[in-house]
Amino acid sequence: MDGTQQELTEAITQAIHGEELASTTACDICAQPLDINTPVQYDVMRFSSEAKRRLPFSSHSWIADAARCDDCTIQALGPTTQWLDEALIKVNVTESGGIPLIDCTDIRIIDVSPSNDGYGPPMVDLGMVYRRSDFGLFRWMRVREALRRNPPSSFEWCVLRECVNQSDDVPPSVSRLIS
Numbered sequence: 001m002d003g004t005q006q007e008l009t010e011a012i013t014q015a016i017h018g019e020e021l022a023s024t025t026a027c028d029i030c031a032q033p034l035d036i037n038t039p040v041q042y043d044v045m046r047f048s049s050e051a052k053r054r055l056p057f058s059s060h061s062w063i064a065d066a067a068r069c070d071d072c073t074i075q076a077l078g079p080t081t082q083w084l085d086e087a088l089i090k091v092n093v094t095e096s097g098g099i100p101l102i103d104c105t106d107i108r109i110i111d112v113s114p115s116n117d118g119y120g121p122p123m124v125d126l127g128m129v130y131r132r133s134d135f136g137l138f139r140w141m142r143v144r145e146a147l148r149r150n151p152p153s154s155f156e157w158c159v160l161r162e163c164v165n166q167s168d169d170v171p172p173s174v175s176r177l178i179s
């Protein structure tokens, strides 16, 4: 492990070790039950200084964004988003008093995307982010999954489509979903 990788591992561990799982024991991509007896793949994110200047948020540390069940496991991040550091990791889940917690003791980093890499950020509906307390909606990967998961007749899908339409730099795999 080189110095940068070591630093990254430490920063992520410091931020999310012992955190409760975002959706207790459901996959954050497809919502099916998550097997927490084996290591779980997790998307984590951090706002860049550019994002912090422009967005009404001040989070400086890594955020556990989305747990992936076996069906939703991926090999690499994509489409990635500028303004965000993103990482794909694998961690254990331990239970404390019936509450599932992220355990970074044996953390493995599978892929990393720095904030200067990827597509320009989506023009997110801030109301939706606040309502759902879901910073992951600033990521193209999560916008794409949300468009796939919600029926086009739903309010949420329409709001997301509007956000995509107002964005300057839309990944092809996202624009295909709304055309």
Ligand SMILES: [Zn+2]
Residues within 6 Å of the ligand: 027, 028, 029, 030, 031, 032, 068, 069, 070, 071, 072
């Ligand atoms: Zn899943």
